[in-house]
Amino acid sequence: MYVAVKGGERAIDNAHAWLAEERRGDTSVNELSVAQIREQLALAVNRVMAEGSLYDPDLAALAIKQARGDLIEAIFLIRAYRTTLPRFCGSNPIQTEGMKCDRRVSATFKDAPGGQVLGPTFDYTHRLLDFKLAADGEVAEAPIGNTTEGPTPHIMSFLDREELIQSEPIGEETPADLTRTPLELPASRALRLQSLTRADEGFILGMAYSTQRGYARNHAFVAELRIGAVVVEMNIPELGFSIEIGEITVTECETVNQFTGSKTEPPQFTRGYGLVFGMTERKAISMALVDRALRWKELGEDDLGAPAQDEEFVLYHSDNIQATGFLEHIKLPHYVDFQSELELIRKLRREAQTNIAQEAAQ
Amino acid sequence: MNMMSDPNAARKGWLGLLAKSPAVEVAQLWLALKIKPAHKVLRKPEIGGVMVRGRAGAVGAAFNLGEMTVTRASVKLVDGTVGHAYVQGRGKDHALQAALMDALMQTAAAEAVDAGVLSPLRAAMKQGKVNRAAKASATKVDFFTIVRGED
Numbered sequence: 001m002y003v004a005v006k007g008g009e010r011a012i013d014n015a016h017a018w019l020a021e022e023r024r025g026d027t028s029v030n031e032l033s034v035a036q037i038r039e040q041l042a043l044a045v046n047r048v049m050a051e052g053s054l055y056d057p058d059l060a061a062l063a064i065k066q067a068r069g070d071l072i073e074a075i076f077l078i079r080a081y082r083t084t085l086p087r088f089c090g091s092n093p094i095q096t097e098g099m100k101c102d103r104r105v106s107a108t109f110k111d112a113p114g115g116q117v118l119g120p121t122f123d124y125t126h127r128l129l130d131f132k133l134a135a136d137g138e139v140a141e142a143p144i145g146n147t148t149e150g151p152t153p154h155i156m157s158f159l160d161r162e163e164l165i166q167s168e169p170i171g172e173e174t175p176a177d178l179t180r181t182p183l184e185l186p187a188s189r190a191l192r193l194q195s196l197t198r199a200d201e202g203f204i205l206g207m208a209y210s211t212q213r214g215y216a217r218n219h220a221f222v223a224e225l226r227i228g229a230v231v232v233e234m235n236i237p238e239l240g241f242s243i244e245i246g247e248i249t250v251t252e253c254e255t256v257n258q259f260t261g262s263k264t265e266p267p268q269f270t271r272g273y274g275l276v277f278g279m280t281e282r283k284a285i286s287m288a289l290v291d292r293a294l295r296w297k298e299l300g301e302d303d304l305g306a307p308a309q310d311e312e313f314v315l316y317h318s319d320n321i322q323a324t325g326f327l328e329h330i331k332l333p334h335y336v337d338f339q340s341e342l343e344l345i346r347k348l349r350r351e352a353q354t355n356i357a358q359e360a361a362q
Numbered sequence: 363m364n365m366m367s368d369p370n371a372a373r374k375g376w377l378g379l380l381a382k383s384p385a386v387e388v389a390q391l392w393l394a395l396k397i398k399p400a401h402k403v404l405r406k407p408e409i410g411g412v413m414v415r416g417r418a419g420a421v422g423a424a425f426n427l428g429e430m431t432v433t434r435a436s437v438k439l440v441d442g443t444v445g446h447a448y449v450q451g452r453g454k455d456h457a458l459q460a461a462l463m464d465a466l467m468q469t470a471a472a473e474a475v476d477a478g479v480l481s482p483l484r485a486a487m488k489q490g491k492v493n494r495a496a497k498a499s500a501t502k503v504d505f506f507t508i509v510r511g512e513d
Binding site for chain 2: 038050053054055056058059065082085086087088089091092093094096097100101102103110111115116117118119120121127143144145146147148154156160164168169170173174175177178179188189190191193194198199217231232234236237238239241244245246247248250252254264271273275277
């Protein structure tokens with residue numbers, strides 16, 4: 001039961017004023033600029049864009065500043081802003097084949113055409129705190145190599161050519177959109193992918209990890225992980241043709257999983273797919289694993305009762321804004337609800353005591 | 363798509379370049395050009411979202427990846443030439459300047475706009491790409507095989 005509660009306005013105003021002051025922190029320390037957050041906390045910015053489901057690094061950086069670094073609060077701010085934007089249109093599907101790769105690695109083929117490009121990675125670092133960063137330090141320019149204008153074909157295309165990998169069915173050109181119509185189950189793969197790409201990274205990571213530990217057997221190889229810039233094209237009605245409307249950085253992960261075949265299909269590898277805004281490698285790999293686990297039905301696999309196979313469980317609990325909203329509302333005033341609970345428990349106790357007294361008397 | 367056979371290839375080229383270039387750079391070059399054509403604003407700069415799509419497995423069914431911010435504007439020069447722009451981000455000036463340049467590129471001023479704004483933007487964008495590609499290339503792994511066994 002919800003009852004409007006009046007009063008507390010002054011307390012709320014003062015709480016928010018104090019929040020603003022605490023956000024600023026010690027004024028003898030320089031204030032952070034939005035540009036500094038955008039440039040120097042880029043991976044936090046990327047996470048906010050991915051889960052906020054809006055690609056705009058400046059807005060994401062502003063949201064992080066406003067949220068005092070609470071990324072879920074920042075994602076909430078971005079989601080709220082997103083709903084105020086008129087939707088112009090949908091883009092043409094991005095062509096990750098033509099990505100300008102900052103990073104591209106394959107765990108399955110050593111000599112992939114285009115090579116193994118590590119990019120600016122944390123991999124192979126020793127995870128020791130670097131105290132040089134605590135002091136002001138000049139950064140040396142990164143070494144440069146010879147650039148050869150060669151294509152970087154998807155690793156999967158090689159397996160596809162030999163029909164060793166299950167082919168991807170072509171779906172509708174205008175996919176269903178969970179921001180327009182509530183998510184209903186069973187969900188199409190397009191809806192599952194949309195849901196997963198904006199899902200909470202921690203939740204998806206945990207789900208993916210559970211599949212690796214044996215809850216739904218699908219041993220995944222990372223056939224390819226690529227991070228880089230892709231152009232976004234959109235058809236412009238007033239022009240009558242499509243143009244590039246921008247360029248975004250995305251992370252794409254394609255996994256290869258064993259599949260023994262079915263009555264109608266020969267043994268083949270199957271795919272899991274992850275595609276996420278920004279440099280968001282952990283999330284993209286997790287997404288690919290969870291995508292694969294959720295595909296058990298269409299691939300004719302057994303339901304092992306694993307959480308990662310349960311689309312209702314995964315899709316209905318992976319959105320951190322929905323989860324936060326429901327979770328945190330319980331801290332808001334429930335005085336009337338609780339009053340009735342209190343009365344109920346007192347009544348039950350009275351009845352119980354009366355019963356005990358009666359039994360004792362008999 | 364075959365660019366040679368596309369009659370809109372040139373216009374696509376400059377619209378895409380203006381859309382992807384940073385608003386600050388576009389503004390600097392545009393203001394330095396000092397061309398101020400009389401025009402009517404057909405569509406005031408409007409900030410909106412575009413739903414970016416991807417494909418399952420990079421090649422399969424389309425799905426919604428998330429939105430991006432885009433600003434659009436349309437103008438009409440006094441001679442009737444119409445210019446449109448859709449640019450990345452929330453730059454109202456950026457969209458208006460791009461729409462004006464789209465219109466001017468269809469007039470005799472095309473050469474001046476190309477030389478003063480588009481060429482420098484193109485060069486900056488290319489340089490940025492080359493720099494990143496060179497750094498990426500330096501992180502390419504050169505495998506060598508260590509011979510194992512007795513002989």
